[in-house]
Amino acid sequence: MTVVTRFAPSPTGYLHIGGARTALFNWLFARHHGGKYVLRVEDTDKKRSTQDAIDKIFEGLSWLGLEHDGDVVFQSQNAGRHAEVAAQLLAEGKAYHCYCSPEELAEMREKAKEGGSTRVYDNRWRDRDPSEAPAGIEPVLRIKMPLDGETTISDLVQGDVTRTNDTLDDFVILRSDGTPTYMLAVVVDDHDMGATHVIRGDDHLNNAFRQYHLYQACGWDIPEFAHIPLIHGADGAKMSKRHGALGVDHYADLGILPETMRNYLLRLGWSHGDDEIISTEQAIEWFDLGSVGRSPARFDMDRLLNLNAHYLKEADPAQLSGIIMALADETSDKSLSTHAQTRLIAGLSGLVQRAKTVNEVVDSASLYLFDAPLPFNDKARSMLAEPETRNHLSELAQILGTITLWDESQLDTAVREYADRNELKLGQVAQPLRAALTGSNVSPGIFEVMVVLGHDETLKRLELASS
């Protein structure tokens, strides 16, 4: 049997962190087993589904690198099939029309709450003769649930979970306008697409019991269920779009790499011994549902950032520099230096070592991407305020101008000698130098900067700063 998993987001907003992880787990599970991972858009609620949301979700998934197999399924297009199954259930006496008004339902809900019951609907139309139907009211179709006994779901993550059937009421499978509800649609679609494993958020565990009986009513095999714990916010409450969770696009905008997100999300709720840095290839090889934890995890930005710093260092320099230049070009009103690319590639490792996000690299890279004159921050400016320091810089420029072999050790030696001769500590020379060359009090090693900048640009910046 080949494994078929599916990710089934409802297009009512962006792809949030929890959804992204659900998608990742489905994708990993399918890849691990050499199976199929399909994407299905649950747009049965036309009122709340938007094209914009659909686009955002696709974008998020493709940013994450979770490519699906086959065509995307739009659930709304299967409405006919859903209705057909519903009609069959009605014909077999497994479902029935219910003519309750919203008011009646509200009353029942009230009563259920008072009486301490989980079962809301009181089955008032379950055995009533259709001839008693009030005129002019379009009924909904409800499924008959068992009245006694109990149901056990053998969940691949949560283990055996049992619920007595008297807590399950007859739920609606077809609305009064004839459209299918989510509960019917998922079951029919999962069955039709041959889903073998339904991996989704823990908030669906309760639904699994209802769906279980719907599968049975249809006479279909029940897929394996795996309900993974939800991701909580820092406050410990469910992280959903309604509760201010951010979309993956937000993290992309922040300068988080997709490989970081995959690794981070993977480790949230799943583990493989003490391993922390896990490549996607390893993840595919190792992933299993048995190692998914049963308790919810909190989202931790520090951890994400730390991982991102790691992946930033491992990123391909050519690719990363391309991204950085594009971003810098986009956000700056100055135009990039003709030497931008060569300098950036030469200086990238020094930059990346000091950054946690792509955006931080973009900021720090400006000293290489643009030619002098450069903007100075306050600390750099005050460092260069003393005429004496400017004199030192000017003398230093003279000395550096005579250096023929422009490498770190030559520059290092020359600057140290100058400091010694003037009875200055290296820092007293290096800091003003940094200010002059970078416009900042913080930068990569100053000799590295000089080498990356090259002889001409270095001297040009020194002149500008010392005059």
Added chain:
RNA sequence: GUCCCCAUCGUCUAGAGGCCUAGGACACCACCCUUUCAAGGUGGCGACACGGGUUCGAAUCCCGUUGGGGACGCCA
């Protein structure tokens, strides 16, 4: 309220009855390195929610308590 689930450092977790004096990672603190900031290195702080069992032995199994979370729609 009812039903369901969960419970190891602040956070993510390792842990399948003796390997546990409870391990790793992030964060935090200190020191080292050092031209700044980082990175890196070394060390430190820090947890089995509580109470009962079961057992020669329990973080691990059972029960209860407490705490947290989720679900209770003609939403998905």
